Amino acid sequence: VRACAGPQLRAAMMEGLDDGPDFLSEEDRGLKAINVDLQSDAALQVDISDALSERDKVKFTVHTKSSLPNFKQNEFSVVRQHEEFIWLHDSFVENEDYAGYIIPPAPPRPDFDASREKLQKLGEGEGSMTKEEFTKMKQELEAEYLAIFKKTVAMHEVFLCRVAAHPILRKDLNFHVFLEYNQDLSVRGKNKKEKLEDFFKNMVKSADGVIVSGVKDVDDFFEHERTFLLEYHNRVKDASAKSDRMTRSHKSAADDYNRIGSSLYALGTQDSTDICKFFLKVSELFDKTRKIEARVSADEDLKLSDLLKYYLRESQAAKDLLYRRSRSLVDYENANKALDKARAKNKDVLQAETSQQLCCQKFEKISESAKQELIDFKTRRVAAFRKNLVELAELELKHAKGNLQLLQNCLAVLNGDT
Amino acid sequence: MAAEREPPPLGDGRPTDFEEQEDGEDLFTSTVSTLESSPSSPEPTSLLTEDVSTNSNGPKPAEVVLDDDREDLFAEATEEVSLDSPEREPILSSEPSPAVTPVTPTTLIAPRIESKSMSAPVIFDRSREEIEEEANGDVFDIEIGVSDPEKVGDGMNAYMAYRVTTKTSLSMFSKSEFSVKRRFSDFLGLHSKLASKYLHVGYIVPPAPEKSIVGMTKVKVGKEDSSSTEFVEKRRAALERYLQRTVKHPTLLQDPDLRQFLESSELPRAVNTQALSGAGILRMVNKAADAVNKMTIKMNESDAWFEEKQQQFENLDQQLRKLHASVEALVCHRKELSANTAAFAKSAAMLGNSEDHTALSRALSQLAEVEEKIDQLHQEQAFADFYMFSELLSDYIRLIAAVKGVFDHRMKCWQKWEDAQITLLKKRETEAKMMLANKPDKIQQAKNEIREWEAKVQQGERDFEQISKTIRKEVGRFEKERVKDFKTVIIKYLESLVQTQQQLIKYWEAFLPEAKAIA
Numbered sequence: 001v002r003a004c005a006g007p008q009l010r011a012a013m014m015e016g017l018d019d020g021p022d023f024l025s026e027e028d029r030g031l032k033a034i035n036v037d038l039q040s041d042a043a044l045q046v047d048i049s050d051a052l053s054e055r056d057k058v059k060f061t062v063h064t065k066s067s068l069p070n071f072k073q074n075e076f077s078v079v080r081q082h083e084e085f086i087w088l089h090d091s092f093v094e095n096e097d098y099a100g101y102i103i104p105p106a107p108p109r110p111d112f113d114a115s116r117e118k119l120q121k122l123g124e125g126e127g128s129m130t131k132e133e134f135t136k137m138k139q140e141l142e143a144e145y146l147a148i149f150k151k152t153v154a155m156h157e158v159f160l161c162r163v164a165a166h167p168i169l170r171k172d173l174n175f176h177v178f179l180e181y182n183q184d185l186s187v188r189g190k191n192k193k194e195k196l197e198d199f200f201k202n203m204v205k206s207a208d209g210v211i212v213s214g215v216k217d218v219d220d221f222f223e224h225e226r227t228f229l230l231e232y233h234n235r236v237k238d239a240s241a242k243s244d245r246m247t248r249s250h251k252s253a254a255d256d257y258n259r260i261g262s263s264l265y266a267l268g269t270q271d272s273t274d275i276c277k278f279f280l281k282v283s284e285l286f287d288k289t290r291k292i293e294a295r296v297s298a299d300e301d302l303k304l305s306d307l308l309k310y311y312l313r314e315s316q317a318a319k320d321l322l323y324r325r326s327r328s329l330v331d332y333e334n335a336n337k338a339l340d341k342a343r344a345k346n347k348d349v350l351q352a353e354t355s356q357q358l359c360c361q362k363f364e365k366i367s368e369s370a371k372q373e374l375i376d377f378k379t380r381r382v383a384a385f386r387k388n389l390v391e392l393a394e395l396e397l398k399h400a401k402g403n404l405q406l407l408q409n410c411l412a413v414l415n416g417d418t
Numbered sequence: 419m420a421a422e423r424e425p426p427p428l429g430d431g432r433p434t435d436f437e438e439q440e441d442g443e444d445l446f447t448s449t450v451s452t453l454e455s456s457p458s459s460p461e462p463t464s465l466l467t468e469d470v471s472t473n474s475n476g477p478k479p480a481e482v483v484l485d486d487d488r489e490d491l492f493a494e495a496t497e498e499v500s501l502d503s504p505e506r507e508p509i510l511s512s513e514p515s516p517a518v519t520p521v522t523p524t525t526l527i528a529p530r531i532e533s534k535s536m537s538a539p540v541i542f543d544r545s546r547e548e549i550e551e552e553a554n555g556d557v558f559d560i561e562i563g564v565s566d567p568e569k570v571g572d573g574m575n576a577y578m579a580y581r582v583t584t585k586t587s588l589s590m591f592s593k594s595e596f597s598v599k600r601r602f603s604d605f606l607g608l609h610s611k612l613a614s615k616y617l618h619v620g621y622i623v624p625p626a627p628e629k630s631i632v633g634m635t636k637v638k639v640g641k642e643d644s645s646s647t648e649f650v651e652k653r654r655a656a657l658e659r660y661l662q663r664t665v666k667h668p669t670l671l672q673d674p675d676l677r678q679f680l681e682s683s684e685l686p687r688a689v690n691t692q693a694l695s696g697a698g699i700l701r702m703v704n705k706a707a708d709a710v711n712k713m714t715i716k717m718n719e720s721d722a723w724f725e726e727k728q729q730q731f732e733n734l735d736q737q738l739r740k741l742h743a744s745v746e747a748l749v750c751h752r753k754e755l756s757a758n759t760a761a762f763a764k765s766a767a768m769l770g771n772s773e774d775h776t777a778l779s780r781a782l783s784q785l786a787e788v789e790e791k792i793d794q795l796h797q798e799q800a801f802a803d804f805y806m807f808s809e810l811l812s813d814y815i816r817l818i819a820a821v822k823g824v825f826d827h828r829m830k831c832w833q834k835w836e837d838a839q840i841t842l843l844k845k846r847e848t849e850a851k852m853m854l855a856n857k858p859d860k861i862q863q864a865k866n867e868i869r870e871w872e873a874k875v876q877q878g879e880r881d882f883e884q885i886s887k888t889i890r891k892e893v894g895r896f897e898k899e900r901v902k903d904f905k906t907v908i909i910k911y912l913e914s915l916v917q918t919q920q921q922l923i924k925y926w927e928a929f930l931p932e933a934k935a936i937a
Binding site for chain 2: 224228231232235236238239242243245246248249250252253256257259260263264266267270271272273274275278282285289378381382385386389390392393394396397400401403404407408410411414415
């Protein structure tokens with residue numbers, strides 16, 4: 001399946017939906033709004049202008065506009081794949097200089113498996129349903145595929161925008177290479193050995209995390225943040241999962257409306273009594289109301305589920321920051337102890353002093369930037385929730401009113417006839 | 419209606435003047451048979467009037483009979499006046515083939531007025547008119563409610579008793595409002611009686627709700643969970659719909675068993691309705707035998723109407739089943755949605771608690787409240803999905819099975835007639851043989867047997883005509899009811915959807931300012 005983001009995507013979407021432009025622009029706004037403070041900065045603007053979905057990978061066209069002297073041109077594009085985004089993210093995480101920042105969470109891997117499976121099953125079952133049903137279901141599945149595609153594009157774009165908006169990260173060399181180098185970055189996915197290393201690193205980190213978090217912080221701010229983030233992260237995780245399940249049930253119910261509409265249509269065309277007109281009208285109603293219900297489900301997914309999922313990842317990144325700070329605090333305290341010991345033994349004192357000073361500097365640097373980062377995180381989070389909850393409520397109202405109108409019109413016709 | 423149906427060809431090539439014979443015969447056979455409570459619906463008109471006027475004072479067992487007959491007469495008169503070729507007026511005679519004089523439709527209406535002035539069964543007269551009106555217009559002055567399920571007894575002998583309340587202004591009932599207590603097997607017993615009386619002559623008797631051993635066992639055992647309350651409610655609603663459909667049928671409403679069911683405080687227990695009783699097993703065996711027989715009957719359908727209708731009902735059956743499956747899926751998903759929304763609401767509340775920004779925290783709690791209310795909404799909608807839409811469809815799927823059964827009975831009736839004709843033919847051959855062989859005593863015997871089978875052939879033909887006629891009428895009535903039923907219920911269902919949307923709008927409108935208040 002070939003689906004494109006950008007202008008082509010917009011065109012495709014408009015064909016498939018009744019009020020295409022509306023749907024698209026809201027969604028675009030919705031996803032970017034997850035990070036509200038991404039002011040358009042003339043110095044560096046990044047977006048994903050196009051995307052191609054091939055057999056088992058997605059190719060994103062990353063488009064950059066910049067007035068910075070670092071780049072050879074003012075405007076240019078490169079093609080990147082998901083693995084390259086992950087490479088970039090990991091390079092930030094592993095960079096000691098960035099220990100004091102919340103690293104923008106990596107975009108999730110594009111996953112079309114479920115959708116592809118459904119399309120395949122539909123193809124196999126083509127013989128067992130009427131032509132109308134088949135066309136309807138095919139359109140539905142294609143719309144679903146398109147929606148997932150758009151989402152993955154948006155997730156990748158948000159990551160780049162967050163990096164571009166960060167005062168420090170935007171200057172990163174790897175980032176510039178990522179944006180500009182028009183050859184393949186050759187960052188093959190991690191092989192088994194590296195994946196195993198990662199796994200152990202994570203294990204050690206979480207064990208560490210437990211140990212380190214046991215250390216009570218003298219700083220009230222960080223102590224509060226730690227308690228808050230631990231609980232918040234867990235609850236966002238739970239809410240995100242439940243929201244997912246809710247939107248999926250909603251979608252199943254909307255799909256049932258589709259089948260009911262088809263059955264009513266069949267009844268209407270075959271009935272010998274005067275009820276056939278009635279059935280046809282009700283069938284039409286179900287078809288229309290299904291579209292609205294599907295939209296409700298999609299909007300809930302976007303405004304609620306995606307919002308929660310994003311903040312699940314961001315809160316994890318914030319936790320990671322706190323962990324790094326705690327680590328550096330432990331290092332600092334250990335350096336202090338070593339210095340005391342050295343002084344006592346009067347051996348390698350200078351070395352111990354330098355080491356201690358470095359640790360102190362590192363810790364203070366991290367603490368300072370971490371404080372700002374966490375404050376920004378809160379501001380971003382509140383703004384994003386506000387925007388999305390308001391938009392969610394507005395969309396729910398819009399759809400409920402639309403549904404109501406449909407139903408009342410239909411009832412007026414039906415009651416007038418009988 | 420369609421043109422007169424042609425009877426299947428007779429071997430002996432007798433003139434086709436069956437219409438002349440059937441009515442008179444029917445009067446008498448029905449006179450006899452209704453005493454054993456199995457009426458057919460005759461069409462004599464002024465004949466009956468005459469009969470009644472001569473009998474108005476004398477107590478006659480036939481009075482009861484006439485009541486039923488007359489009801490049918492008038493019901494037919496008002497419904498079919500403009501349809502079929504004019505009804506024939508038979509002359510009272512004990513011979514199987516009386517002469518007939520045609521009766522014009524106007525004559526049909528006249529007797530009604532006359533009968534009004536008769537002193538004899540006045541009660542029956544009035545109720546007959548009421549039934550006519552009801553059969554014509556849609557004014558049905560009888561309302562049945564099934565309510566207050568109550569568990570009686572303990573353990574495996576326990577059962578649910580339901581209160582059956584009747585509200586009516588029909589004069590055939592002694593009171594205008596009354597109620598009795600009935601248990602499920604009573605309903606099955608009623609249906610069984612009605613079915614045995616009316617199904618084989620072509621009436622579409624509404625089927626009773628299905629038994630459910632699992633469901634009932636849970637209730638008996640005393641499981642007080644939501645699934646057993648749901649089961650009881652489902653059954654109560656089904657019983658109510660069953661009775662309402664049954665009383666809507668003009669012929670069934672007249673049935674004394676139905677009246678006894680609605681009115682009398684004590685009802686003999688219907689033991690033969692138990693699934694595993696002797697009668698139950700016999701029923702199953704008979705059903706199987708019937709199925710086999712149906713396959714082997716090759717009927718020469720001379721009336722395209724019946725073939726067409728059967729095909730239509732077959733299609734309708736398929737479509738309804740498909741629709742029903744989709745609606746059941748909707749009910750299931752809606753219940754799921756309700757559960758998931760409730761879970762999300764709780765989760766959102768927790769999230770709100772841990773959020774340290776005050777305004778956002780409050781907004782999240784409000785969101786949780788909204789979602790909780792919406793969960794309730796989904797639950798109510800799922801109820802409506804089920805009780806209005808899904809149950810309507812499953813009721814009609816079973817009703818259509820009853821319709822198909824009636825068509826099958828017609829086939830069996832035809833088979834009986836056909837068999838009689840074949841036997842008659844054989845008897846004639848025997849007679850011819852005896853004449854050739856010149857055996858006078860055997861000839862007399864043969865002649866007697868021929869007369870006997872001639873009568874049977876005529877009866878068979880009459881029965882077949884009768885059942886065909888009844889089915890046509892019944893199908894017409896059924897289709898009208900079906901259209902009305904579907905329209906009413908689906909409109910009600912759509913109104914439930916309207917209500918849900920209106921509530922949703924209220925909830926989200928209340929939430930929006932809260933979300934905007936996040937600062």
